[in-house]
Amino acid sequence: MKEKTIDYILRATWQAVSRMYNEEASKYGASMSIGFALLSIDKDNGIPSTALGPQMGMEPTSLTRTLKSMEEKGLIVRKKNPVDGRGVLIHLTKLGKEKRELSRDRVLKFNDVIRQHVPQEKLDNFIEVAELINDLIAEKLIFGSDDAETTNK
Structure with a gap:
């Protein structure tokens, strides 16, 4: 049998994890990117929109689509940054905070099952x-x- 390369193993594993999270998120009308964004936004203070992309390792165009979808679903609101009026802070709505907890629970379950095995x-x-x-x-x-x-x- 041909030996698998390290990058193949990493890619195949990440694709399986991504597919699993997307299947789970779809039950709630979301996606893995939305769940990851929910977890990356400070639930009390929000986050500057310019900091969210680098924190998530997401390209600006993908982040823009994700944020637009989150806004349409009522998960986030954009507010002017009180410190820098040119900037925007992303805040979770009440629904966003609820979905954030659901995302957090799914991630913790994943970690628990892996740790059990x-x-x-x-x-x-x-x-x-x-x-x-x-x-x-x-x-x-x-x-x-x-x-x-x-x-x-």
């Missing part, structure tokens, strides 16, 4: 490897440098 030591190793991969990418040590291949052996 994966020993802590293996989970710690997984987290350590994932963080190392992220660091290598951020430091451009995979494709950003001609000598990355030789310096990391």
